[in-house]
Amino acid sequence: MILKRPNGKWRVQVKHRGRVVADRTFVRRGDAVRWEMEQKRLLLSGEFVSPSAGRITVAELADDYRDSRQGQVSVRAWESDESALRVHIVPAFGRLPISSISSVQVERFLTDLAVSRSVRTAARVRTTLRGLFRYAVRTRRLPKSPAEDVPLPRPDSRTGKVVEVDPFTLDQLLEVVEAQRKQAKRYAEITLVLALTGVRFGELRGLRVRDLVVVPYPGLVVKRSIPQSGRTGAVIERATTKSGRSRLVPLTERVRPVVESWAAGRDPDELLFPAPEGGYLHAQNWRRAVHWTKTGLGRRPHDLRHTAASLWIAAGVDIKTVSSWLGHSTAKLTLDTYGHLMGTDADRAAIERVNRALVVRRATEEAAHGQDGGSR
Numbered sequence: 001m002i003l004k005r006p007n008g009k010w011r012v013q014v015k016h017r018g019r020v021v022a023d024r025t026f027v028r029r030g031d032a033v034r035w036e037m038e039q040k041r042l043l044l045s046g047e048f049v050s051p052s053a054g055r056i057t058v059a060e061l062a063d064d065y066r067d068s069r070q071g072q073v074s075v076r077a078w079e080s081d082e083s084a085l086r087v088h089i090v091p092a093f094g095r096l097p098i099s100s101i102s103s104v105q106v107e108r109f110l111t112d113l114a115v116s117r118s119v120r121t122a123a124r125v126r127t128t129l130r131g132l133f134r135y136a137v138r139t140r141r142l143p144k145s146p147a148e149d150v151p152l153p154r155p156d157s158r159t160g161k162v163v164e165v166d167p168f169t170l171d172q173l174l175e176v177v178e179a180q181r182k183q184a185k186r187y188a189e190i191t192l193v194l195a196l197t198g199v200r201f202g203e204l205r206g207l208r209v210r211d212l213v214v215v216p217y218p219g220l221v222v223k224r225s226i227p228q229s230g231r232t233g234a235v236i237e238r239a240t241t242k243s244g245r246s247r248l249v250p251l252t253e254r255v256r257p258v259v260e261s262w263a264a265g266r267d268p269d270e271l272l273f274p275a276p277e278g279g280y281l282h283a284q285n286w287r288r289a290v291h292w293t294k295t296g297l298g299r300r301p302h303d304l305r306h307t308a309a310s311l312w313i314a315a316g317v318d319i320k321t322v323s324s325w326l327g328h329s330t331a332k333l334t335l336d337t338y339g340h341l342m343g344t345d346a347d348r349a350a351i352e353r354v355n356r357a358l359v360v361r362r363a364t365e366e367a368a369h370g371q372d373g374g375s376r
Helices: 029-045 051-055 058-069 075-093 103-116 119-138 170-181 185-197 201-206 256-263 283-289 303-314 319-326 331-341 345-375
Strands: 002-004 010-016 019-026 219-222 247-250
Touching: 002 029, 010 029, 019 029, 058 075, 058 119, 075 103, 075 119, 103 119, 170 185, 185 201, 185 256, 185 283, 185 303, 201 283, 247 319, 303 319, 303 331, 319 331
Parallel strands: none
Antiparallel strands: 002 010, 010 019, 219 247
């Protein structure tokens, strides 16, 4: 229904099942007609979202979102979201209605965060923002998420805050493992397994002896992830992996004997990599035992997972297979993360030509130098 008000403006009221579900005033009648038609189309298609639903604040939505995630995701994922909401998102947007948040605001917020903190922090907060506003769309509070297509900011290097994928080379990895063997041999082997299989620490923690297989090829069947709270240190039992899918990770000849030595003479249902006293292996105990701060060459333990990916890519494994072995949700995620490590055949051929040219030039210069020396 469109009515002209005494002040000359046009008021639109859209009714559904006898009650007003949308109410708005326009200066021009044409705008009022178009808006009314759009609201009716949304009602007929089932896409309609009441404008009043978007009046709740970001802080109120964050409370609902936290509650909805409790027990539905891993403890680490919940704690990451809780921290991002409490420390970054609610202080920035908490008092604002969710319908007032725009993509431009989100992009500026993430850029400021990347510069003041780090790109890694901005990426983590963006993940939480996307989850928060997807929840708003799913619960019919917003028609569209303002965070969905916002790119990850890349501030210039002057901030020194950009965190990149930083894998070990194979030589560096072997040197690190050898240094760690002097501190704790068995724990050093954990480092090697993490770096040559790419499994997450929670996945390694949950492996059983029966998960070591030889058909169709030597590998580890990753069926579950056992996360550990970053705040309390408590280990949480779970029956699935992060993606909810099982996968088979290959064991190369360099790491296969190590894994088989851990499995030798043990029952199939026992943990494959237990703590020395039995029970689940804690990441902080492993880091402490191998003196990671001193032996890790300034890298994060998660860079061991990146190491596996980089070694596979360098060996020519296609990106879809790498994605499957890593347990990524999509090959695009793998490509976005590791695409810069890939070289084309054209790249390699060009480098070979440049190297040959430099060798020929160096030989020519050395020959000319030798002739000059002989003449003198």
